[in-house]
Amino acid sequence: MTTSGNVTVIPVREAFQKCFRSGQISSGNVLDDVFVQTWNGESISLDENASHFFIVLSGDLFVAYEGKEIHLTKTxxxxxxxxxxxxxxxSALIVSSLNYISIPLFGGPLEEHGRLRYVDGCTNSLLLAPPVxxxxxxxxLxxxxxxxxxxxxxxxxxxGMIVSGNGGCGTVEERLVFEPGSVFIIPPDTLxxxxxxxxxxxxxxxxxxSVVGPTHDNQTMLNNTFVEGICAKGLTNLHTRDLQPV
Incomplete structure (x- = not known):
């Protein structure tokens, strides 16, 4: 991952502690295949062998992509x-998933409430769905x-990034303070x-x-296709066998 300015690679546990205690991290590898950095208006280059997720907190972010300039703004x-x-x-949060090729997707502005019921009165939405x-x-959330x-x-x-509001996160050790712009990383199996x-x-x-999403054998287009009244999902002899590389 190449960026301008000072970049510090932070191991996952250190990144977790630093971002929770200070409310911000600069950048770092959180796993072998995930890289996290906060963006504050500087010009940076992002790795070709990754897909890059953007969350814009404020201002205007421009991305040069295949000869076009894409503009993302607040939320x-x-x-x-x-x-x-x-x-x-x-300012924005950029999360890069290494060795993964995504579909170009965009959305916004962020809604006030989620579309789905979660737990403890919370609501959530799937903003960018997994293609597979x-x-x-x-x-x-x-x-x-x-x-x-x-x-x-x-x-x-x-x-994650706190887009609006104040509060905190309780861990085994302490209650950590959140405010708009706070960035956090929660390692696996952390209470x-x-x-x-x-x-x-x-x-x-x-x-x-993701644990919910389409598969080759269970997807909207296939499941809603019928041949002489029979759903194509069960007509495995018709299913495409070879998938063109992305």
Whole structure:
């Protein structure tokens, strides 16, 4: 990963501790295949052997991609594959998934509430869906004021940015303070609980994998195709066998 300015590679545990205690991290590898950096208006180049997820907190972020300039602004988000040049003014979180080729996707501005019911009164939305089950995705979490989440864990890392609101996250050791722009990394199987006081919090989160999504044998187009009244999902003799490389 090549960037301008000072780049410090931070091991996952150190990155977790640093970002929670200070509210911000600069950049670092959190796993062998995930790289995280905060962007504050500098001009940077992003690795060609990765797909790059953007979460814009403020200002204007411009991405040079295949001869075009793509503009993302406050609370917009997106993912693009390959070598990119980023410029503009403002602040954002960039999460790069190495050795993964995404579909170019964008969205925004972020809604106030999620479209799905989660736990403990929270709501969530799938912002950037995985093209295939198991691939990375981007999610939105809204916590109403006065929320105290049931302590829980996740089997894979979570990388997120607080988009609006104030609150914190309870861990085994302490309650860590969140404010707009705070960036956090939660290692796998780490017990935690997001908490709010007198206002709600909006969080955008990168997941390095997915447990819900389409597969070659279970997908919208296939499942809603019928041959003489029979769903094509069960007509395996018709299924495409060879997939063209991306």
């Amino acid at each position: 917009w988000y997106g993912v693009l594959p390959g070598a990119l040049r980023v410029s503009g003014n403002g 089950l198991g691939e990375p995705c981007l999610n939105f 809204n916590l109403p004021a006065g929320t105290y989440q049931t302590p829980h864990t996740h089997p894979t890392i979570r990388v 935690h609980s997001f908490q709010t006081d007198d206002e709600n919090i909006r969080i955008i989160l990168f997941h390095p994998d």
